[in-house]
Amino acid sequence: MLREFTCIMCPQGCDIQAELEGNKVISISGNKCPRGKEYVTQEIKNPMRNIATSVLVDGGELPLASVRLTKPVPKDCIFPVMAEIKKVRLAAPVQEGDVVISHVLGLDSDVIATKTVGVR
Amino acid sequence: MRQTDAVIIGGGPAGLAAAIELRRKGIEDILILEREKKPGGILRQCIHDGFGLTRFGETLSGPEYASRFVRRAQELDIPCMTDTTVLEVTPDRRVYASSSEGLLEIQAKAVILAMGCRERTRGAISIPGTRPAGVYTAGVAQAYINLKNKMVGKRVVILGSGDIGMIMARRMTLEGAKVLGVFEIQPYPSGLPRNVEQCLNDYQIPLYLSHSVTEIRGRDRLESVVVSQVDEHLSPIPGTEKEYACDTLILSVGLIPENELTWMAGAKEDLGTRGPVVDEHYQTTVPGIFAAGNVLHVHDLVDFVSLEAEALADGAARFIQEGALPACPLTVKGDSLVGQLIPGRCSGQEDVTISFRVRRPLKNCSIEVCQGEKVIRRVRKPKALPAEMIQISLKAEELNPNEDLEVKVVC
Numbered sequence: 001m002l003r004e005f006t007c008i009m010c011p012q013g014c015d016i017q018a019e020l021e022g023n024k025v026i027s028i029s030g031n032k033c034p035r036g037k038e039y040v041t042q043e044i045k046n047p048m049r050n051i052a053t054s055v056l057v058d059g060g061e062l063p064l065a066s067v068r069l070t071k072p073v074p075k076d077c078i079f080p081v082m083a084e085i086k087k088v089r090l091a092a093p094v095q096e097g098d099v100v101i102s103h104v105l106g107l108d109s110d111v112i113a114t115k116t117v118g119v120r
Numbered sequence: 121m122r123q124t125d126a127v128i129i130g131g132g133p134a135g136l137a138a139a140i141e142l143r144r145k146g147i148e149d150i151l152i153l154e155r156e157k158k159p160g161g162i163l164r165q166c167i168h169d170g171f172g173l174t175r176f177g178e179t180l181s182g183p184e185y186a187s188r189f190v191r192r193a194q195e196l197d198i199p200c201m202t203d204t205t206v207l208e209v210t211p212d213r214r215v216y217a218s219s220s221e222g223l224l225e226i227q228a229k230a231v232i233l234a235m236g237c238r239e240r241t242r243g244a245i246s247i248p249g250t251r252p253a254g255v256y257t258a259g260v261a262q263a264y265i266n267l268k269n270k271m272v273g274k275r276v277v278i279l280g281s282g283d284i285g286m287i288m289a290r291r292m293t294l295e296g297a298k299v300l301g302v303f304e305i306q307p308y309p310s311g312l313p314r315n316v317e318q319c320l321n322d323y324q325i326p327l328y329l330s331h332s333v334t335e336i337r338g339r340d341r342l343e344s345v346v347v348s349q350v351d352e353h354l355s356p357i358p359g360t361e362k363e364y365a366c367d368t369l370i371l372s373v374g375l376i377p378e379n380e381l382t383w384m385a386g387a388k389e390d391l392g393t394r395g396p397v398v399d400e401h402y403q404t405t406v407p408g409i410f411a412a413g414n415v416l417h418v419h420d421l422v423d424f425v426s427l428e429a430e431a432l433a434d435g436a437a438r439f440i441q442e443g444a445l446p447a448c449p450l451t452v453k454g455d456s457l458v459g460q461l462i463p464g465r466c467s468g469q470e471d472v473t474i475s476f477r478v479r480r481p482l483k484n485c486s487i488e489v490c491q492g493e494k495v496i497r498r499v500r501k502p503k504a505l506p507a508e509m510i511q512i513s514l515k516a517e518e519l520n521p522n523e524d525l526e527v528k529v530v531c
Contacts, residue, residue, distance in 0.1 A: 006313045006314060006316065006317040007314070008314040008317050008318045010173050010314075011170070011173070011312055011314060011420065011421055011508075012508075013312055013313035013314040013317070015313070015503065049318065049322065050169050050179075051294065052167045052168045052169055052181055053167070053291075053294060053295075054167060054266060054269070056269070062267065063268065063269040064266065064267065064268075064269050066167035066181060066183055066266065067167075068167070068169050068181050075322065078294070079294075082294055096183070096184060096187055114167065114180075114181040114183045114184045115164075115167075115183040115184075115187075116187070
């Protein structure tokens, strides 16, 4: 089966054509680097995505600290992970890099703060 | 009056990178003036990841990318005055600013313009209809949600497929809003293909090309928008109107370099980029006044903003140390398929990097840099999109110092 992909690994966004047989990549073209093949291989097996959002901070100079995941998670976990992150309330100060949730939902990914928020 | 070597207007990615690089080149007396409470610029609200892949080889969020530069500037003890708004820049490089310390008057040897850009608004694209609440530019909605914890709406229509618009479509979906669709007047997306994929397709948000919002309805709060298909001249086609009930309209319809100070200083405008005309040293037509980043031309990636500001610092440091830069008598022009070309002038005697965008999506084309009849560089492009900035770096020895340059696209 032939399938087309837009690679999201970098801003080049290569148009990739891949010949697939079940979960196997038979041939691939259009990718400018090896990450394109990694992307397609992952995409047909189990698409993974990173997400970014914010958590509430009590007593901070800003009301929110932005967060992201240290590694992408399966696409169908995005909304459950969002729900977990929404439960969190941090107290200032927050440091960039602080682990907000370790192994969110038991996945191999941590939620980390991406912004330092000082005390108000 | 206070005297400094370099005043940098704007503490975003361009201003910070220029400051750090100037210091590395031995310029001690630097002052950054920043309008907001903290340095970092627009990156502070761009919490999504994807920044820094070119520069750092890893994918960071906007705040993390900014903080690497903020920390470096702090380690180097480069002063940054925040809450400080520059009011005027004169052609002889005097800078007037309003700060918590009162009015500042500074005489600089070099002024570096790094004010970034601003969004086009509803007024700029003249959408007919009423004037209810609920119409936001994408960046304003992003600031409300990511900085102020204020959700802007529940049922959302997005006009324009710029990157920020698509990123906000995803962001609002993650926050529980229903995004009904992204409507783009052009027959192609104006943002990067990866954002169509990861911001729209991933969340089943439809993208309607050759469509535009032709009426805004609602008294106090937005109640609906009317969307029409457009023809090849981008005019609405009668009979294709469709009404979408919504409480929020997000506009992602382009960015314009923010250059009021630049024009006050007497710099000449480039009608292609809407920023100042600069030479290969990023010097404007006013000696000693330099510009880089989105104030010069709108970039697709912040990594290139940082690089451009560092290249600017080269020229600015030389100007401060030597009092002048070599003349740039050659013009650099593009053909009808080339837009947003930087720089407008070059010396023909030093290395030069040319940045531009194609005006419409192209497949299997060649880009040629020519001097007269001679093609000095040819780059083959299987795919070229207006969403992506293209850069070509030329070595001094490739150039003829007596002939103007032209960038041509051959299909």
